[in-house]
Amino acid sequence: MVDLSFNLRKLKKESGITLKELAERIGMKQNTVSNWFTGKRQPRIELLPQIAKVYGITVDELLKEADEIQEYTQKCDTDICGQRFGRLVAIRRSSGVKSKVKWFCKCDCGNETEVLITSLMCGNTRSCGCLRQGTKQGHKIRHEGRLYKIWKAMRTRITNPNTSCFEYYGGRGIEICDEWTESYEAFHDWAIDNGYSDALQIDRINVDKGYSPNNCRWVNAFVQMNNTRRNHYIEYNGEIRTVSEWARELGINRTTLNYRINNGVPPDIAIEKGLQSIGK
Ligand SMILES: [Zn+2]
Numbered sequence: 001m002v003d004l005s006f007n008l009r010k011l012k013k014e015s016g017i018t019l020k021e022l023a024e025r026i027g028m029k030q031n032t033v034s035n036w037f038t039g040k041r042q043p044r045i046e047l048l049p050q051i052a053k054v055y056g057i058t059v060d061e062l063l064k065e066a067d068e069i070q071e072y073t074q075k076c077d078t079d080i081c082g083q084r085f086g087r088l089v090a091i092r093r094s095s096g097v098k099s100k101v102k103w104f105c106k107c108d109c110g111n112e113t114e115v116l117i118t119s120l121m122c123g124n125t126r127s128c129g130c131l132r133q134g135t136k137q138g139h140k141i142r143h144e145g146r147l148y149k150i151w152k153a154m155r156t157r158i159t160n161p162n163t164s165c166f167e168y169y170g171g172r173g174i175e176i177c178d179e180w181t182e183s184y185e186a187f188h189d190w191a192i193d194n195g196y197s198d199a200l201q202i203d204r205i206n207v208d209k210g211y212s213p214n215n216c217r218w219v220n221a222f223v224q225m226n227n228t229r230r231n232h233y234i235e236y237n238g239e240i241r242t243v244s245e246w247a248r249e250l251g252i253n254r255t256t257l258n259y260r261i262n263n264g265v266p267p268d269i270a271i272e273k274g275l276q277s278i279g280k
Pocket of ligand 1: 107109110127129
């Protein structure tokens with residue numbers, strides 16, 4: 001059973017309905033209800049429709065919300081050892097549970113620092129503090145890792161007519177600025193200066209325009225998902241869009257794509273299958 005306490009506290013705040021009022025309306029003792037809000041106890045399943053009704057939402061909505069919180073908590077429990085967040089590389093887990101989990105990180109400047117995993121994942125903390133002081137350190141850039149793969153995938157789908165997506169990128173006139181085409185280092189430096197971390201995806205602000213410092217940003221799948229709960233965001237080739245946006249952009253069937261993803265097919269495979277079925 002999902003943990004509803006977070007969700008219930010949020011609903012209480014939004015609706016202004018007191019514990020006493022809720023208890024009265026569903027015919028339960030206030031003490032019992034109070035335990036649901038602290039997370040000590042869970043309401044019985046038969047009570048969920050009544051609780052949902054009090055807040056004017058459906059049972060699905062009551063539970064869906066909690067699913068997202070659970071997903072968030074799980075995300076905070078991720079092993080990020082070795083992952084890069086701006087200048088920081090996570091080296092070992094420190095203290096805390098759930099959203100208060102902290103990691104020891106090694107900064108490119110040599111300092112070690114302790115950071116909340118949530119700050120790393122959303123891009124709030126990207127150095128030990130040396131970035132803010134503006135002391136730019138020169139360090140050797142290796143042609144490896146996730147960021148390098150993103151750069152390579154970006155170049156391939158623009159310049160190689162043999163890839164399945166070429167038609168929708170290079171074939172449609174989507175270009176990469178010269179600076180990034182010629183130099184991974186230039187792309188790498190832009191990425192680090194603009195908040196890159198392994199938890200983020202590259203996003204073109206205007207999908208009809210190309211890849212350039214002006215039209216690109218790093219976005220957090222989770223934050224986006226939370227901001228627009230009705231949309232299902234998926235990652236493909238290091239980029240994140242809604243199912244509908246991918247379907248429109250690649251010319252594949254949205255309903256089939258949705259169906260495959262909802263049935264556990266990994267997003268990239270679901271997209272590839274969609275492309276295959278239309279002969280791409
Ligand atoms: Zn530093």
